[in-house]
Amino acid sequence: MTHMAPVILEQPPLLAVRPPETVSMRTRDGVRLDADLYRPDGVGPWPVLLLRLACGRRTAMTSHYAHPRWYAARGYVVVVQDVRGRGTSEGRFRPFEAEREDGADAVAWAASLPGSNGTVGMYGSGYAGMAQLLALAERPAALRAVVPALAGWDVFTDWATEGGAFRLADAMGWALHCAAESARRLEDGAAYRALLEAIRSLPLDDEIPSRPRVLRDYARHCHYDDWLTTPGPGGSWDELSPRHALSGGIGEVSVLQIGGWYDPRLTGTLEAHDALSAGCDGTVRLLVGPWDRHGVAVHAGLDSPKPADVPSFDALQLGWFERFLKGEMNGAERGGPIRLFDVLERRWRDLPALLPAARPLHLSSDGLATRRGGALRDDAPDEAFLDVLVHDPRDPVPTVGGHAVPDAGPRDRAAADARPDVAVYDTAPLTAPLTLSGLAALEIWVEADAPSFDVSAVLSAVLPDGRVLPLSQGHARVEPGGEQRPMPVALRALCATLPAGSALRLSLAGSCFPAYPINPGTGAEPGETRLVDAQPITLLIHGGGARPSRLLLPARG
Known part of the structure; x- marks a missing residue:
């Protein structure tokens, strides 16, 4: 095992960024998806970075990543899209159901935008990470690099259950957020207020703790009842999961997966690495750091002789995109296929594979x-x-x-x-x-x-x-x-x-x-x-x- 030698990226000259534009596309079944477009104010053309969100594009997932302007200033066209049924995009949101086809359609559309050089990379964590993996199943020709973070691999075992038990607090919290967004879109003020209150304090002391009244009353606004009652694994769960969709491999795409020791979906991330490594003609790497499900690095280990080098998600994926979308020989692929953060010594270790x-x-x-x-x-x-x-x-x-x-x-x-x-x-x-x-x-x-x-x-x-x-x-x-x-x-x-x-x-x-x-x-x-x-x-x-x-x-x- 060796300690990590951090990759030092040369800072490219920053570019001016044009004011964002709202742009739209149509999916293969005619649904309009809306996006915000950030472009460098320069000659171009540029690679495109595509971020597809279920939490509303106006946030631009800035809780986990730098604002899209940061990437645009470094020579990328950045597209932040509301997935079907979220934000201002048309359609009904049903988690993961449409992300395979919609994601592939979005990649092809993004590659054709003004200023694009025809190559696309995708990024995002959680749901946006799963959306990348599902889009890979269609093998869109323009997609060259992806960086799914904190995503998982199988919806049933990584998102809904663990060891046969329902993931109560995790699944309930996310369902409440999904329901609140649906209520907001429908201007259902009473539901929105009740759901926001439940988000701030999970109703775990309800008469039926796993199915509290607020989710019974507003079941029409989210998927929670389906997840709670649909048996698995297999069956309809397979139709939602990258594990099933990518069983035939992904072709020549370079994949950097980011996992967190304190992320609920880590086990699926590790399984995804094994499967993608076996079915990919591009470079596949896995990095697991001291991150929680929000992408926050948390420490409580021993004093280290030197400060821990925990790069941001932005630094990691910028290096990956510079290497595989722009061809810069920056060493982003250096090291072993697996890099793990030692949570007590606060050091990085490279491994060829996880020890049994x-x-x-x-x-x-x-x-x-x-x-x-x-x-x-x-x-x-x-x-x-x-x-x-x-x-x-x-x-x-x-x-x-x-x-x-x-x-x-x-x-x-x-x-x-x-x-x-x-x-x-x-x-x-x-x-x-x-x-x-x-x-x-x-x-x-x-x-x-x-x-x-x-x-x-x-x-x-x-x-x-x-x-x-x-x-x-x-x-x-x-x-x-x-x-x-x-x-x-x-x-x-x-x-x-x-x-x-x-x-x-x-x-x-x-x-x-x-x-x-x-x-x-x-x-x-x-x-x-x-x-x-x-x-x-x-x-x-x-x-x-x-x-x-x-x-x-x-x-x-």
């Missing part, structure tokens, strides 16, 4: 892991043990840090781990630094006194100063009849160097609310579960002997 989850650490306990803690050890204990964990739905274990919305980030979870309904297992203090860069997994022997139950697992660093910082997390919902022995819990990839004197901790709980709905224990669907329906659930965690529960960590290189 191959090194086992076995859970060990005297039956009091919820009181004084158990252990993680290299050898499997000969003696069987049993830890008992009781989940009380009236006081669920809260979401604290990691990637889970609404409290994502490197939050100290020491107080959560001290709760009597959380079982913790620690390694002995490390005698030397330990670097983990790659995949992690959990295999746990667990049973419950209810037909359905949840297991929330968090892998953390216990630092010498007492902070407990989450490094990886996984959540699994077991439906009636769905028990597996041992039960696999997929944990997210990680990159962290634990210092000597610190320890690694696995925390287990029966909930992670409000990131995921409280499991009532009955097997009922979240949208049909009232607060009063949920029952306490007792989890039995086995280990040792014939039932060795174990954590699997990235093998050392």
Whole structure:
């Protein structure tokens, strides 16, 4: 593993930028899509950068990126377009349904605009990142480079659910924003006011927490009910997802993916990298940094000998576009195919591929892991043990840090781990630094006194100063009849160097609310579960002997 040598980009002479123009196009089925056009006031022609937004083009996604004028001043025609049914564009917005065809049509149209040299790059995060991937499925001839950020790969597993559980706070928050925009377009003032109030304070204490009254009353304005009730994976979910659309490859396009350790969609971003690398004739790179879902770099690691070099999204993609749209030999493609930010050492590491989850650490306990803690050890204990964990739905274990919305980030979870309904297992203090860069997994022997139950697992660093910082997390919902022995819990990839004197901790709980709905224990669907329906659930965690529960960590290189 090597540390990153930052690419130094020569600053091009800045150009004057013309006042923005509003321009429109027609999709293949006749729907008008509106856009704002920013052009350099110069001779040209220029490459085109296309940003397609579901949040309204007037914001220009300036929460994540520089204003389009910044790119235009550096020699690009910039097109910021409202997707179908958003902003002032015609049509009805149904998430992801039209982005494949509309995106390809928009690329061809953008390539023909005055001042264009016929080549197009796309950028954007979240929904705009998925829109890029879907447009690639049509292989538009003018599209040469894309930089999807914080996007994911599969709508069902990256946007709607995780480990079989609905992504409650994340999906509800986005649905409320979508509904509010639809109400605004229809000038439905009452709905708009109610939805804005719900956005500011998620209605998670409603009688039906996963389907609150505001979303029942205004269901016509968004997709939430469909996402909550449509079974998956596969079926109609495949029709929305890049995973399915790009199964035949993408041709000669250069792809820079940007992922965030604290972004809910990171696992899909990693899967996309593997698939795109296998099906692309262009350059494909992945960079994962300390970003959350808003593109904000957050730190809570150890003091570094030098300040961490965390480039902005703008610097990263400008270098990519200069290289692959203008042909400048700036070294933007240098380094390994995967570049990861070490969240504790605050350094970059290059990898040819993610290391597999191959090194086992076995859970060990005297039956009091919820009181004084158990252990993680290299050898499997000969003696069987049993830890008992009781989940009380009236006081669920809260979401604290990691990637889970609404409290994502490197939050100290020491107080959560001290709760009597959380079982913790620690390694002995490390005698030397330990670097983990790659995949992690959990295999746990667990049973419950209810037909359905949840297991929330968090892998953390216990630092010498007492902070407990989450490094990886996984959540699994077991439906009636769905028990597996041992039960696999997929944990997210990680990159962290634990210092000597610190320890690694696995925390287990029966909930992670409000990131995921409280499991009532009955097997009922979240949208049909009232607060009063949920029952306490007792989890039995086995280990040792014939039932060795174990954590699997990235093998050392």
